[in-house]
Amino acid sequence: MSFIILKNIVKEYGPAHALRGVSMEIQKGQWVNIMGPSGSGKSTLLNIIGGLDTPTSGEVFVEGIKINALSEDDLACFRREKTGFVFQQSHLVPYLDAVENVMLAQYFHSMADEEEAVGALTRVGLEHRLKHRPSQLSGGEQQRICIARALTNDPVLLLADEPTGNLDRENTKMILELLKKLHSEEHFTIILVTHDPFVSQWGERVLMMEDGSIKSDAPINP
């Protein structure tokens, strides 16, 4: 059975159709990139897979759990137990330092543990920036905190929405190298949304979206 199964997902915002009957499957440990122009529905699809949003109709299964049938609290539980999110704007809490930002995710999961948070930041190469606040860090470093925060609770699914959208090429490459290392060593399932062709070449599979539908689904040649 596939790790993620989407069956005929429709998402409507009033009269606007964000997704028009999307169906697909993703295997465990796969790195899938979703590409497409603005408004094509790629972020909406990612949010629905991660339980941040719910479909108007259709079914979503992650690791056998039908998440579109979960209550609000069960969905929150699904997010903290199974997923890790990385956003384009890193969405770090400005008054917390790097370690505390990671500990915040641990707090909602179970309990804040400074040692584990330091370990997560060390994994992303930020052991020298532990007590810095987001405003004292570069965009690339902020995104690495965001990745550490996403990974600290050992999720099975890493969801990244334009994680390099605000970064220059050098920092983009650094983030992608980091994701590649984590993916090869720890075998996360990664779904990454991007509109950057350079970014879309990383990973194992790329979906092209247009007007709320998948137009193509192809493997990436190494």
Next chain:
Amino acid sequence: MRSGFYLFFKKSVSRRKGRIVIAALSVTLSVAMVSGIIGMTAGVGAKLGEELRAYGANIIVSPREGNYLAQDVAEKVSRIDSVRGVSGQIFGTSVFRGQPIEIIGLDIAKLKDRGWRLQGKWPQNNGEILAGTDLRSQFKIDIGAKMHLPGGDIGGDFVITGFIERGGTEDSALILDMPDAWTVTGADRQFSAVLVRAEAGRLDEVVQQIRRMIPQAEAKTFRQIAVAEESLLRKIQLLMVIVTVVILCAAVISVAATMGANVLERREEIGLMKALGATKAQINIFYRAEAILTGLTGGVAGFISGYFFTQAVSKGAFGSYVPVPFYIFFISLLFGLVISVTASYLPVRNALKYNPAVILRGE
């Protein structure tokens, strides 16, 4: 509470201390007004009771015509059944350092158990007197000061043994034992009024007897005076309840506006918490804790401010301080909590409805 709560709560509060101070200040002002009003109401009520207890009497007999009653009026009244005690008083004026000064003559020995605030000693001998506390600053006199008071044929020389404070006319008068007062006022063996303590429940009967027995005297129960004061007090209390309700409503709106702005400012943070898997209850607890902190801070500060407000008003209106019951401290805390928790209810409820996907997209 989960491990880490205090860390994040402390950081969040210290980051937003400006807003929290503004919210706490709104609560403080409201609680100060409310606790001040309750303190005044309770204090004035206690003060009225204290006044009546201080007299220890429930009937007053005064001359229907002229200034004085003959001494035998007191003797006649004391013979009436149901009368348990009689005490004559005399009021007059004298002059000290060229200024008129009020004289109150009474049986000083009976004052000791009536709760008058005294600085110094009770007079023991003839020629020793008490002075109202206001005279101390007016004439720059202290305990042991000697005074010559003209009056009667020759007047008299006196020594002040203490200062008394009651919040009434006594505070600006000299209190003399009866023989000394007769010397100064020249009203030998007469009284301005006779205070009578009769059995409760037979007051009207005693009043009628006094009126029949001494036609030249007017007798009234203190209850008549008390009832008039009680009626006034009730009107004041009603006004205070209305003012309290208005203040509470204004406070809730004001704190809700501050909390609303606070929540709006934290939309992204709330969206992030939800994305990280926080339940509504977990997010709720941060806001409730903030509201409780604001309420408790405002409650304590409001009680302290209200206490000083009460005393300032009381000193201005009654000339003395009123006792503020300690239970008002707990009422203040309760009001603080009610205001801040009620005010935070709607903003927090709305915050919990945010769709994280929408907020994190920056919409």
